[in-house]
Amino acid sequence: MGRYKRPEIKLVPVPSPNIIPERDVDKFPVLEALNLGIDFGGLTAVEEFNMAIGCTEIAGLIGPNGAGKTTVFNLLTKVYQPTRGTILLNGHDTYNMNTVQVNKAGIARTFQNIRLFSNLSVEDNVKLGMHNHIKYGMWSGILRLPAYRKGEKQAHERALELLSIFDMQDLASQRAGSLPYGAQRKLEIVRALASGPSLLLLDEPAAGMNPSETDELMENIVKVRDAFKIAIMLIEHDMNLVMGICEGICVLNFGKIIAKGTPSQIQNNPEVIEAYLGKKKEN
């Protein structure tokens, strides 16, 4: 893929109407998507996607199946290179970045179909999340230099600390693939958190969880946001969860944003109701 340098564009942060209502208006948004779009061949999957997320906001991205929600996540993390538009992460254009660089710049994500390192232990999964924060190289590792011991000791302690958010520290030595489904989802969140993001993208975190697990997850998402002071954006079909914890919601249908606003605004929006339930028959 050719990554040529694009001429610098002067970008003026555009305040609302393109912005989901923010918790922290006084601060620069952590993420801004300006006129984002992608075509696959002749098919336009996402277009005119505009939004901004505040530094410590919990934002929801909802919409019917096939609306392009996961595609938006893939655009933000540069799994796909956008055809149009700009992504500003903490004020920096991510145009020339790839997935790895975007993660280093501050976006971590989870996946709709769980993607753990299933043959490795739970602890190793978390340590891999903090890969770029462990400071020793290949030779220290092979020759077991003091840097190795220090780095591994710190990583071990930090991993257990992160796992304790979800009460999983006792599972640290288990194989990640052998965990029950709900625990795997939680582990994926811990791994993403371990990479020290300023924005966490959660792709259907509650999928496959029972109501009590979902309640626990809701509490934990808020807890994570408060403890780490980061922004969280989630795709979710469980409306209880979305309406319960999201401060701003963005509704996507056929690749376009059809509504943005607070949970109560979204609940009463006729277009949203139409997208989910269909149009009333006219006679």
Added chain:
Amino acid sequence: MKRISKTAHSNLYTYGFVIIAYAVLMLITATGGISSSLKGQLVPICAYVVMAVSLNLTVGVLGELSLGHAGFMSVGAFTGVVACISLEALIPLAPLRMAISMVIGALCAGMAGALIGIPVLRLRGDYLAIVTLAFGEIIKNIINCLYVGTDSRGLHISFLTNSDALNLGEDGRVIIDGPMGISGITKISTFTTGIILILVTLFIVLNLVNSRSGRAIMALRDNRIAAESVGIPVTKYKMMAFVISAALAGAAGTLYAMNYSTIIATKFNFNTSILILVFVVLGGLGNVLGSIIAAAVLTVIPELLREFDDYRMLVYAIVLILVMIATNNAVFKSMLRRVLGKIRPSITKDVKEGP
């Protein structure tokens, strides 16, 4: 902390196994209880063990299929021997010369690995296998057309012609004579050198696997997309595993070549690559001790089967099939587990914890 000590434990078993095997074999050799044909196999076995462990790093730990591992062995063998012959006057001490030759062989093979890795590691799965296979053949053919000689003015290299084109001085000596390979090598490989190389290889591979870099390499094997999403640079770690694997194969090549008086490029052909892959697969992907045992046993078996004469390879094939059936058989596995469980209780515990 418990888990770290557990892997350290199993690593100790691997080192211990090699050292005990060495002690036992030295004892048998000293008392004369070993046939001369088997004695001649000791150094090749060491070389194959190193090859298997290093290929296991690419196939088992990184999860990429490489069919050209003999190519790196070849690079290491020829550069190592050329280095050894050139240094003969400079360093009279054989073990030191051997060690330096192995390091040079490893460096050259590592460089070849890096050179191949740059284009090849962008490919995945079958394509990578095909390209590495082609690479092995290319190396073989290049060395077949290579003439290298040495005289008081230094090394002379020539392609495609014959050894006369080297313009050697009166004191000159042809080292690589095209398709005739290298002849007149002073055999300075010993079983002890081989065992030391195995231990160094184990040290590098096991420590790498249990470090930050090794975790990243295994993460690429398990889930490349997830690895990228947490900021692990894919090409860097693929390259790391591939180059280290190639360098170790190069050292093994030097060890192997210095055990014979003549060595030709066609020895390191596709069949050798496949043979080593068989060691790795039968020993278990990612299982280092398994690779060691498989390489040793499968090198010895053809020797032991000499009495079957023409049917030797047939019996060999049957043994391979039986091993594969046995290791996939649930009854056999549980039996093995019961036996091993008495020696090492942690094994049965591990299995119960599994899925």
